[in-house]
Amino acid sequence: MGRKLLTEHINVPGIQGYEVYRKMGGYASVEKAVKTMKPEEVVEEVKKSGLRGRGGAGFPTGMKWSFLAKPEGVPRYLVCNADESEPGTFKDRYLMSRLPHLLIEGMITSSYALGANTSYIYVRGEYYYVIAILEKAIAEAYAAGWLGKNIQGSGYDLDLYVQPGGGAYICGEETALLESLEGKRGNPRIKPPFPAIAGLYGCPTVVNNVETIAAVVPIVNQGGDAYAAIGIGKSTGTKLISASGHIKKPGIYEIELGVPVEEFIYSDEYCGGILNDKKLKAVVAGGSSVPILPTDLILKTAAGEPRLMTYESLADGGFATGTMLGSGGFIVMDETVSIPKNLWNFTRFYHHESCGQCSPCREGTGWMEKILHKIVDGHGSLEDIDLLWELQRKIEGNTICPLGDAAAWPVASAIRHFRAEFEEYVKHGEKIKDVKYYFHTNNMDPAAAYSSL
Amino acid sequence: MTTEIKFNAETMATVQQIIARYPAGKQKSALLPVLHIAQAEFDGWLSPEVMDYVASILNLQPIEVYEVASFYSMYNLKPVGKCLLEVCRTSSCWLRGAEDVVKHIEKRLGIKEGETTTDGMFTLKTVECLGSCGTAPMLMCGAQFHENLTLEKVDALLDNLRRENKRKTYFDDVVIESY
Incomplete structure (x- = not known):
């Protein structure tokens, strides 16, 4: 079994609530960050971790954070992209509804690192029940002194709000999301300027995916180097894979990056093989947008190497023979699919x-x-x-x-x-x-x- | 049918709380959440009068509301039944039988996709991926996800909804079935 950095406690009864989450070590990253670290030290750990954006693009998170402009007297914002709508992807819903405090903890630690005093979680409107779960957890976090003024006596203030979307895939694109959060149609903006310079309300803004922000929690707790020790090469840490389609065990799997694709599809630890023992025809490995690959190319690269669940291995061969890890929306198609x-x-x-x-x-x-x-x-x-x-x-x-x-x-x-x-x-x-x-x-x-x- | 288009005091207080989440002068940010509330309060859809009312609350031009309401798929610009059945039709749901679910509902209710039953109980709509791919096929009614659907489960659901005879909204409490 691989290490679980995000979902280790997901099956603990009552983990949705503050008391149990705290008892299992929750909010330690906030405590550590606001009491013992400078904001730039938190950014440094995230850089060291090699964490890459988990929404799909895979851009290094620490680098994205370091681009954030810091003009005097201008507010900065952290916005969490929970507009999960890439077909085949359902990991963020799983994480938010089962471990709402993990996202909130990540938001506080990350907002502290970026110097944001107001942050928003933009959740797709179709997940309205998840919004209710998050709002309940946020109220608990305020009551316990993790949000609001002078968090844990540190002098750091943060307000955190949840914003519903209206049903539009495009709002997963970060500038469309910001337009939507400003109450407009979700039309993406021309870049530059990037949100790091002019984002929400024209202020410097970082937009990160739910899973990315959740990963900041183990990174701060264990240190960036420990996180980077998991995985292969530039694919560090763990990744939530949303497995669906013609497999015996659809669901969310937290994997250490580097698991062979063949093992992921056929092992009982993960997908458990093809539904009704049919033959595999094709896989869309990272959400509907990434190139579809036939059986021979998804299991092995064109050079005959076993294909691994990493950013690099899945992309091996470029688009001629490879694909992308994307959002980790892993859609499996059996031989009967047209x-x-x-x-x-x-x-x-x-x-x-x-x-x-x-x-x-x-x-x-x-x-x-x-x-x-x-x-x-x-x-x-x-x-x-x-x-x-x-x-x-x-x-x-x-x-x-x-x-x-x-x-x-x-x-x-x-x-x-x-x-x-x-x-x-x-x-x-x-x-x-x-x-x-x-x-x-x-x-x-x-x-x-x-x-x- | 609701006659007067006006939020009650409690709803108005909620709207004011939402406006307070944003910096001063940025009350337009409240538009999407307030439209959701308005739709739930006023019979499940946004008439021009309802949208004008929302515009007046947020100090916006009516066009700013219309252009947003018409952009996003969750806002209904025509009346809908008490139970809007939103069946996911994309990728994994399609692979696992979404077309059969749609055809079955059409047959059971005697309506086509996009139509409402004559008793005003059900509207059938197909929608793009709802992020429930591991529990496909699925449909959403109000805030509730109905997952791992079989045609038998669809029948039972339609019977239950008819028996309950209640308007479903995105603000309903839900039962979390599975992952």
């Missing part, structure tokens, strides 16, 4: 969620969705497959925010690795509609399903 239909489902998502600011994304995602619908509906042509390829290339890199890229990558990778299946759809014309959206409704393997047409 890749074109799955891609249509993903692309419909991006079209629905595009904020509409940039033409390549607004128009391109809709165009791709229509072409994919045409293909899976049996009216596609070989030229349509080429057109899809061209379209995604024209979206990628041509938008204000990464939603355009996120919409392009699944299309590019599906065509790159599964072009033959798209051609199969085109070949069979309207008869393809007889193939169910997934074949196991009829308990058929795909080859038999296609050849029966």
